Amino acid sequence: MYLPDGYTTLEKISENDDHILYDLFFGPNHPGMHGNFGYVLDMVGTEILKVRPNAGQLHRGFEKAMENKLWAQNISLIPRVCVPDPDPNEVAYCQAVEAIMGVDIPMRAKYIRSIVLEMSRLGSFLMGMGGVAGALGHYTTMYLMMIDRDLILDLFEALTGARVYHIYNIPGGVRRDIPEGWTDKLLALCDRLDQKLPEWDRLLYENPVVQDRLKGLGYISASEAMASGITGPSLRACGVAADVRIDTPYAAYGEIEVGINLSGGGDALARAVQVRLDFEEAVRIIRRLVAALPGGDFKLDVGNLAKLRVPAGDAYSKVESSKGEFGYYVVSNGGLKPYRVSVRGPSMPAGMYLCHKHLRGMKIDDVAVWMASFAICPPDIDR
Amino acid sequence: MYDHIFKRAQSLHGDKITCEKKHPQQLEIKTDRHYVMNLLSWLKTESYVHLAFISCIDWIEENQFELVYHVYSYEEKNHILVKTRLDRDRPWMHSIIDVWGHAQPYEQEIHEMFGVYFPGNPDLSGLFLHNWKDLPPMRKDFNPKDYSLALYSLKGMGHEALDMDFIQEITELEVE
């Protein structure tokens, strides 16, 4: 067989009378995988001996590209760092830029950003819960969740003009004000999502098959999670009350009440339940944000955006995304373009580091479930 | 909280570091590369248990790389940026995987993207780039456009042997 230089082949690792040890490519081409990431597994039977993450299929050099574009132009690139949950990226980047510039954006812009962030979180959670369900073979549940995600995308479309890549935040605020009657639709959607929760409980969380499959899978203790860079719902699922929205409030989260509910347990089931709890809270937060939405400008006047010049300096800005801490470390040398944009994605610690510990000894059937439970999303590893 | 760690860092490590308050809940500590490990270990005992990630910046004009370790305390709710500079011609840095295991992929990435060596890190193999033979791509002197043009032009793709009409047609495409 012809294979170009340097391409990985299916390698026979070792051989004895009973077994032949092969590298097994779990993804990128696998129904349980995202299509742009994979693990190379050493297997004995269905049991994993060793794992090697195979990243880079999505690498487009986002960070490098951002150094070659104007400050505002980068907004069109940034949401692509996380497809299901794009807005935390936009907001984190814009906040970092605003911090370097030393400006404070109008309150209304902060509220709109928070609303958009929570909607994005809901959409991503639906995809995440659906992902867990899908990995377990519960496709119906996944499709039902996709329907509701689509309704969220409809609202995004009405607000930002696009369904997936909203390209909505800009340094100084947001690009468009909320249209007439939009908040009413949003509240109606919140009601619908609330009503949906019992159905999902019945379909997913109370389902004995789901519970059995998830219980004990990928257990991690609180202290280990903290020391391994695990953040977001996965950390809260270990019983740690940590949430960027509460600890270092940004956007409008300092203005309203943000509740925190912990599932505890540290395994995949706890993480799945944590997502559900966070989902419920996010719906509540949206209601609070809409109720307190102030008037005023939706963006700050920072002059001609195409000629925005950010003073020399650096800032780290982080946002609680549906998967954990999304952070942007932005460095400016006073020019028209960023000097360096460094992205902290939430998937790296679990996807690239914990996998070595957790997957060892695991059955191959559980790999996709384990990934979905940690919400590992390759674009923010590759960027 | 903010002041607390600031004062403690200065009293304990004052001669080795320069410490600056930056943004709300953000502190910047600059230190020598040989002291980073000490500092990070100390910070970890001071409740700064969360290593968010490590970034690298290429200050090509000063001929230096800068490494930035982002650590955070869940108790003090502070973010600290530990910065250190490396010589760009011989860039290497002590690996911190003994303090934080998940520093491993971050260091591996920085090695791949900037060419910084991390003695002590067991795996510095290629992480993202397949068959990469050029300069580490995140360095400022690597020009992605030139690279793409060289690689994805007809010549770069090894198409010289194709018939001339096709080449002419394609060349026109590029020119327009």
Place this chain on the structure above:
Amino acid sequence: MSLGEKSFFAPFATLANLFKKPETIAYPAEDLNVHGKIGPSLKYRGMHANDHQVCIGCASCETVCPTAAITMKSTGASDAELKGANAQRPVIDYGRCCFCGFCVDACPSGSLGMTREYIYTKPSEKEDPLEELVWKRDMFTIEPGNRWADNPGWQCTNDETWLDLDRQHMHHMAATERVGSFIEFVTGFTKEEALREAARCIECGICTKTCPANMGIPEYIRGIYDNDLDESIRVMYETNPLPGICGRICTHKCEDVCAISHRGEPVAIRWLKRYAIDALGPDRVTEIATHAKELFPPTGKNIAIVGAGPAGLSAAYYLSTMGHGVTVFERMPKAGGTMRYGIPSYRLPDSAIDNDVAAMIGMGVEFRLNTPVGEKVSFETLKNDFDAVIVAVGFPGGRSTRVENYDHPDVGLAILLLNRIRLDEEIPVHENIVIIGGGNVAMDIARSMARLQKVKYGKVSICLTCLESETEMPADREEIEESREEGIVIRDGWAPKRIEIAEDGSIKGLQCVKCTQVFDENRRFNPKFDEGETSFYKGTQVVEAIGQTADFSFITDEELKQMGMDRGRFKVDETMESGVKGIYVIGDIVHGPDVIHAVADGHKAARSIDTWLGGH
């Protein structure tokens, strides 16, 4: 929620769902109507539409496009047809476009928008793969026009645009304060303001085409924005050797067409120029301006210039940069012409003129001041002694209305009075003054007299009448507004009929009739009056400011005719050469009073003389 055991009856729950309404939408059998209108949302970022009638070809969309999807395609129209626009339109490669809509948000004319259309497919028409490749490229590259425009989606309002629509405020002395003195009352931008103002420019170059001197405006604004004032000044001197003067009193035709003016206030091009000059300081400016001195060796040719006004100075500068020897003959004691002896110093202080003239002196131009041609030296001598002669005498005299009693001693000509004010001579100032005229000179004399009145009587009482209605008045808008602020009463649309004299011989006032039309439909001066409607403006002094005249007494009538004089003005082509070989005419006597036109003429004459003398 409980994570307890499942009920035994759970499987039967499925039955209940049998009768539920399905959640799916059978597209296209059912319409996707979620946004109150079938199709995507009302803000959808779909295919572009561009109104070619409105688009000004500024290429702002091209600049901000993050994917480099936009290229500008020439429309082939000539610049002359397109006032205030570039002859190019955006073309979008949909193989690259990411539908971010930045181009829409950065479009200054508002012509570009996005539509709710997003389906764009067509089966391939080509069999041959290579042909198909070309065909596909053409399919994907679309010049947005009216196609889809009836289904608008993402549009941009003035609140949402990326552009900075508001000018930085220019600081003025308050009207009550400034009217008491001749000190320059516009204080100029600070650095922060200048940077912010410079950032407003989108570097389209539309202004460059409108500027008579074709100054590299976007380039020097960019210099200011990059904080590289040296570069900025260097660019200015390429086309205009009087930037300090023009930065104060230019009629700024460029600002009228500025791309930003389509949505907001134009970029303050003139004040930015002034900022660069003032911020860098006269010494450095002169150093940069005279930098060209070493570039070309002396040619040994000598050129005489009659008149040290803007046209003469400009010609002198450019001729000397090309290595020619230049001698300027000026009848007044200092160089500057009308700029020094006509424009009041509250608008243009002497120092600004001196700083700009320093560049000519630095270039080695010889000034013969107090030397009226025709008296101290004859025109014939110039023609014999020099290789070429440039006549740049301007309009030193004033025109009179010649209405009844115009020859009364208390009736004055504006230009002569301004002249005397500038020479610090005592001039008669009455308590109530009537001024005739609606141009900038009328404003200058009105505001100068107001200052003198304020000093003498402590109050302003000036009435200004003009033929034109306020919208037609040739004076700059800001001049009109500032005059009003200073207490000058403007009565527009009145034609002077007669100056009334009282029994004691003094002037009583000005009798006017209504002026119903100034220009006919062909924009020709053709005033019509309504004798029935009259008005009377009281005042013991009248100043006429209705136009200026040239003085060609040093040239014989016959020669004037040969040179191409026709009804008070010269008709010349782009070379600025008159009908007589070696004599060039430039400035007001060709184009009418305007500093920047004069500067452009000077440059043109310098170039054509250089070509003629076999220069570079």
